Amino acid sequence: MTGDYRRFALTRAGQAIVVVLLAYVFTFLIISVLPGDAITNTLRDPQHGLSEEDIQRIVAFYGLDQPVIVQLLLSLGRFLTGELGFSLQSNLPVSQLVGDALPSTLTLATTALFIAIIFAVAIAYGAQYLPGKWAAIVRSIPSFFLSVPNFVIGLVLIEFFAFRLHSFTTTDPNSPVATLFAAITLAIPVSAPLAEVLIASLDHESRQEYALVARSRGLTEATLFAKHLVKPSALPSVAMVALIVGELLGGSVITETIFGRDGIGTVVQKAVTGEDQPVLQAVVSLSAVVFVAVNLVADLASPLLDPRVKLRETTLKEKVGA
Numbered sequence: 001m002t003g004d005y006r007r008f009a010l011t012r013a014g015q016a017i018v019v020v021l022l023a024y025v026f027t028f029l030i031i032s033v034l035p036g037d038a039i040t041n042t043l044r045d046p047q048h049g050l051s052e053e054d055i056q057r058i059v060a061f062y063g064l065d066q067p068v069i070v071q072l073l074l075s076l077g078r079f080l081t082g083e084l085g086f087s088l089q090s091n092l093p094v095s096q097l098v099g100d101a102l103p104s105t106l107t108l109a110t111t112a113l114f115i116a117i118i119f120a121v122a123i124a125y126g127a128q129y130l131p132g133k134w135a136a137i138v139r140s141i142p143s144f145f146l147s148v149p150n151f152v153i154g155l156v157l158i159e160f161f162a163f164r165l166h167s168f169t170t171t172d173p174n175s176p177v178a179t180l181f182a183a184i185t186l187a188i189p190v191s192a193p194l195a196e197v198l199i200a201s202l203d204h205e206s207r208q209e210y211a212l213v214a215r216s217r218g219l220t221e222a223t224l225f226a227k228h229l230v231k232p233s234a235l236p237s238v239a240m241v242a243l244i245v246g247e248l249l250g251g252s253v254i255t256e257t258i259f260g261r262d263g264i265g266t267v268v269q270k271a272v273t274g275e276d277q278p279v280l281q282a283v284v285s286l287s288a289v290v291f292v293a294v295n296l297v298a299d300l301a302s303p304l305l306d307p308r309v310k311l312r313e314t315t316l317k318e319k320v321g322a
Contacts, residue, residue, distance in 0.1 A: 009300055016296045021076075023288035024281075028075055031277050032068050058086070062278070079285060085278040089270070094282045097267055104174065105263035108255065109248045111183035112190060113241070119191035120237075124198040128206065129221050139199065145192035150251050154185040154258035173260040182259045186251045190244050197240045201233035235302060242298035246291050 058064075062085065063071045078085060084094035126138040161167040161181055168177040205211060206229060214224050249264075256265035264283060271279035 005303060008303070012296055012299045016292045019292050020285075020289055023292075024076060024079060024285045025072065027281060027284045027288075028072050029068070031280055032071070054091075058088070061085070075281065084282040087271075087276055087279050089274045089276045089279075094278050097279060098264070098282060098286065101263050101267045104261055105252050105256065105265070107179060108182055108186065108261065108263065109252050111179060112186035112248060112252075112255075113244075115183055115187035116191035116194060116244075117241070119187060120195040120198050123191070123195040124202055125225060127199045128202050128225070142192035142195045142199075145188050145195075148189070150185065150189055150254050151258055153188050154182070154255060157181050157185055158259070170260060174262075178259060179261075182255050182261065185258070186248065186255045190247055190251065193244060194237060194240050197236050198233060201236050202229055205229045205232050238298050238301060242295040245294045246287075249287050249290065 063074045066074075075085075082095075084098070086092065087094055087097055090097070123138055123141055127135050129135075130138055158170065158181075162170055162178075168175055168181060170178075172178060173182070202225075211224060211228065214228055219228075252263065253265035253268060255261075256263045257269070267279060268283055270276070271283070
């Protein structure tokens with residue numbers, strides 16, 4: 001299985017690299033055909049104070065006077081070497097702008113993911129073991145979470161906890177308490193699909209023979225859940241966590257705006273307003289890298305989490321050999 005897993009990992013890694021490169025090319029072409037001239041609208045803006053020599057140097061660096069295909073090759077080559085270019089607005093390195101904003105967004109997204117997992121596990125456990133109508137009510141919670149827009153959740157939390165209970169202040173959006181409520185705002189809708197997948201997996205596993213045998217031996221439901229049901233139910237949940245990373249990244253932009261946090265959302269907003277193409281290209285490309293990397297990790301972890309994945313691969317090879 002070691003050799004098979006190695007080939008499997010190399011194949012998935014190769015596919016991930018291709019996806020990232022295609023995402024970069026697609027983003028570059030989309031940004032290139034957008035209306036507006038970055039040279040006229042940005043570089044020659046008197047507010048930026050760029051001389052004609054500075055403008056020509058930037059034009060030569062990005063190949064803005066060359067055909068689109070040449071610009072693409074130059075941009076892709078720099079991206080592969082880790083060179084993200086310079087902002088057309090501030091003339092600062094894009095890596096510096098993104099690097100300064102990234103910690104705030106990563107803190108928010110990581111905290112939100114942790115809270116979403118807690119919400120999802122709690123909902124799934126309640127749906128599985130609460131009696132009668134309470135279990136039915138808990139099973140409806142994910143649908144309710146999905147029906148409420150992200151910005152509405154944020155505004156309600158700010159109104160209630162900031163303005164009425166004074167648990168945090170909107171003038172200090174990066175404080176631990178403010179970060180917690182921002183993460184809850186992001187976690188609530190994200191936890192819904194994760195909870196639904198976990199509920200379905202637990203429903204399936206709880207009907208298996210090993211679960212019935214464990215109950216007949218007097219195992220408590222809590223012990224059965226923790227020791228026997230969680231691990232086999234984790235495989236589809238891990239895949240779902242990888243998929244919701246994109247929602248976390250997108251939702252972070254909205255949540256940061258609502259709570260007034262300085263993060264990637266602020267960088268994107270300024271880049272869109274100022275038609276700062278290098279910054280937009282870098283943010284979208286790095287988001288694609290993060291999304292693909294997380295999904296790659298989930299793919300590589302799947303055969304390790306569930307031995308039945310290995311059995312299915314072995315059975316398939318036996319069928320081919322037959």
